[in-house]
Amino acid sequence: MAAQQEESLLARCAIPIIDLAHIGTDVCPMKSVLRRIGQQLFTALSAKGLAVLVNHGIADEKLKAVYADLDNFCALPEGCQAQYLRNPVSNHGYVKPGMEQFDTTKKELRHSFNITTLSAATMPAQEDVPEFTKHAVPLAQDLTNLSRVVLQALAYAMGVPPSSLLASHSGMLTPEGRNPSTMRLLYYPPVPPEDVGPCNQNDAVHYTRCGAHADYGTFTLLAQDSEGGLEVKLNGSDKWEKVGHLPGAILVQSGEFLAAWTANVLPALVHRVVVPPGEYARARGRHCVAFFCHPDTDAVLPPLPLRAVATPPPPTFTPHTHLTLHNRLLNAAHHLQKRFRETYA
Ligand SMILES: O=C(O)CCC(=O)C(=O)O
Ligand SMILES: [Fe+2]
Numbered sequence: 001m002a003a004q005q006e007e008s009l010l011a012r013c014a015i016p017i018i019d020l021a022h023i024g025t026d027v028c029p030m031k032s033v034l035r036r037i038g039q040q041l042f043t044a045l046s047a048k049g050l051a052v053l054v055n056h057g058i059a060d061e062k063l064k065a066v067y068a069d070l071d072n073f074c075a076l077p078e079g080c081q082a083q084y085l086r087n088p089v090s091n092h093g094y095v096k097p098g099m100e101q102f103d104t105t106k107k108e109l110r111h112s113f114n115i116t117t118l119s120a121a122t123m124p125a126q127e128d129v130p131e132f133t134k135h136a137v138p139l140a141q142d143l144t145n146l147s148r149v150v151l152q153a154l155a156y157a158m159g160v161p162p163s164s165l166l167a168s169h170s171g172m173l174t175p176e177g178r179n180p181s182t183m184r185l186l187y188y189p190p191v192p193p194e195d196v197g198p199c200n201q202n203d204a205v206h207y208t209r210c211g212a213h214a215d216y217g218t219f220t221l222l223a224q225d226s227e228g229g230l231e232v233k234l235n236g237s238d239k240w241e242k243v244g245h246l247p248g249a250i251l252v253q254s255g256e257f258l259a260a261w262t263a264n265v266l267p268a269l270v271h272r273v274v275v276p277p278g279e280y281a282r283a284r285g286r287h288c289v290a291f292f293c294h295p296d297t298d299a300v301l302p303p304l305p306l307r308a309v310a311t312p313p314p315p316t317f318t319p320h321t322h323l324t325l326h327n328r329l330l331n332a333a334h335h336l337q338k339r340f341r342e343t344y345a
Contacts, residue, residue, distance in 0.1 A: 006228065008244025010052070015243070015251075016044035021055040026145035026152075034153045034162070041150065042157035042266070045219075045254045049235050049269030050243075053150075053221075053250045058142045060248055063223050065135040067287035070185045072129045074111050084113075084124055088344065090177060092116040097189075100343050102272070103211025109191060110209055110273075115140055115183040117175055140183040143221055143291035144172045147181070150219065150252060151293070158262070159305050168299035169218065179296045180336055181217070188229070188286040191275045209275055209286065214268035215255040216339045217294035217332070222251040227286035233270040240272070256339075257294065257332045261301055297333045 009015050018040045024030045044051035073081070073094070086093035095112040102108065115123075115136060123133040151169055152162035171179030188209040209229055224230060230243040232253075243251070259268040275282055295301065 006242065006244060008228075008242040009232070009234075010244035010246050014241075015048065015050060015052050016040060017052045017054055017246075017249070018044070019055050020053055020057070020149070023149060026148040029149055029152060034149070035156050037149075038153035038155070038157035041153055041252065045252070045258075045266045047235065049267055050232060050251055050253045052246060053146075053252060054246070054248065056146055056250050058139070058146065058223070058250065062135065062139050062142070063225075063289055065131070066139055066185055066289060067187070067225065069124075069129050069132045069135055070111070070113060070187045070287065071285075073113060073124055073132065074187055074189070076124075076128055080128055086114060086344075088340070090116050091180060091182060091340070092122055095344075099345050101211065101345065102213040102343060103208055106206045106208040106211065108209065108211060109189055109207055111187045111189070113185045115185070116173065116180065117177065118173055119175060136183070136185070139289070140173055140291075143183055143289075144181070146221060146250070147172065147219075147291060147293040150221070168295045168301055169293065171296045172293065178298065180292075180294045180333075182290075182292045182294075184290045184292065186286075186288045186290065188227075188273065190285055191282045193279065193282065207275060208272070210273035212270055212272040213343075214259075214270050215253060215290075215292055216257065216336050217255040217292045218258045218261075219255050219293050220251075220253045221291040221293070222253060222288060223249075224251075224288040225286060227284055228276050228281070229273045229286055230288075231272050231274055235267045235269075255292070256335070260335075262304055294336070295332050300331055 018037055020037065022030060023033045023037070041051055081094055081096070084094045086095050086099070091114050093114060095114060097109050097111060098107065100112070118137050118140060120133045123136065147169070148166060151165045155162040155165040169179065169181070172181040173183070191207045224245065226245045226247070228242065228245060231240045232243055233240060253269040253271065254266045256268045258266050273286070
């Protein structure tokens with residue numbers, strides 16, 4: 001009997017799929033392809049808040065290698081992990097379950113390793129996780145380059161010079177710490193069989209994987225394994241919908257900075273990761289890699305010359321109340337620090 005496909009946005013072809021074949025390189029992309037991709041991305045992000053990239057050139061093996069490295073990191077003794085704990089200033093390092101909470105009513109079972117600089121000295125040492133740096137650095141570079149392609153494509157669609165958007169994001173993963181962009185490796189461990197506590201329902205521990213939120217930056221690139229659980233609220237809708245899985249694809253989700261900069265023409269995508277139902281799914285771990293693309297800390301972006309877009313639907317979520325406008329120029333740095341204070345213990 002054929003396996004039944006799960007009902008999801010991807011299964012219903014409800015997320016625009018954008019083909020990056022023939023793009024060239026991030027340094028010298030094909031202008032005609034960039035323009036086409038820019039239009040498709042802009043349309044997708046304005047209507048849905050997300051799109052799917054295929055033929056992006058990042059091999060699945062590279063993702064699987066970092067998933068395995070993170071598993072090895074999570075298996076280290078707590079004392080050894082402790083030396084790599086997240087640095088609150090740089091945001092680089094290991095975030096153990098409970099350290100970052102989006103939903104305070106549930107226990108969020110999630111291990112993350114944030115990478116904000118590629119210096120080997122800040123990565124797990126070879127004797128702890130032998131190939132961590134060897135795998136993570138090239139993947140971070142690939143995702144930085146892919147972000148540069150997305151930025152240039154968006155610039156075309158927004159009517160600003162691609163070089164201006166690249167310039168305002170020029171510090172991604174550079175050692176000077178002038179750009180908060182982050183590659184995050186995520187592992188969600190299996191969830192205990194039932195949400196029941198030792199005595200009665202009031203003592204029950206309620207688990208989730210990642211509470212509802214929108215990401216803070218320009219956009220997020222997201223590669224996930226096939227375990228499922230990612231849900232989104234499409235713009236204008238209050239309903240949670242499963243994203244589903246398309247092998248090899250990378251999702252693009254718009255973030256709060258982009259929403260603020262475009263006056264919600266490109267609204268931030270609200271998302272969460274739930275524990276899929278059923279004993280089998282609960283007993284399985286989930287892996288994913290997110291690349292949070294942010295503007296430079298000192299970047300000030302001008303109001304956009306957006307051509308009047310047909311009145312955007314009312315946003316599901318108005319996330320940009322902390323984004324500050326200085327003389328009508330948008331500065332993202334304070335906003336990010338505020339979000340970190342809200343979510344990190
Ligand atoms: O695991 C995922 O699919 C999403 C993770 C996420 O939303 C985040 O870390 O901000
Ligand atoms: Fe997120």
